[in-house]
Amino acid sequence: MKKSEQEIRNRILTFTKKRGSKKSVCPSEVTRDLFSDVWRDHLDEVKDVAGKMQNENMIRITQNGKDITIDKAKGPVRLSLHDSDE
Numbered sequence: 001m002k003k004s005e006q007e008i009r010n011r012i013l014t015f016t017k018k019r020g021s022k023k024s025v026c027p028s029e030v031t032r033d034l035f036s037d038v039w040r041d042h043l044d045e046v047k048d049v050a051g052k053m054q055n056e057n058m059i060r061i062t063q064n065g066k067d068i069t070i071d072k073a074k075g076p077v078r079l080s081l082h083d084s085d086e
Helices: 005-019 027-055
Strands: 059-063 078-081
Touching: 005 027, 005 059, 005 078, 027 059, 027 078
Parallel strands: none
Antiparallel strands: 059 078
């Protein structure tokens, strides 16, 4: 089932807001919530939307605790709220 970019954005924000700016979520958590049994087929779609949100300073994407852009990431990443104090 296709989800709009806005639906994906909203779900990413829901998950990251629930955790707060000091904690993070795995993109797969968001993807599983949106797509259930076929989540693996949509992980890149969620990561792409997360990358756009990062460019808009809405969220942070980190790998091993360090900021990274989604296109440079190799392996697991984490999503968190963008801290406005940064």
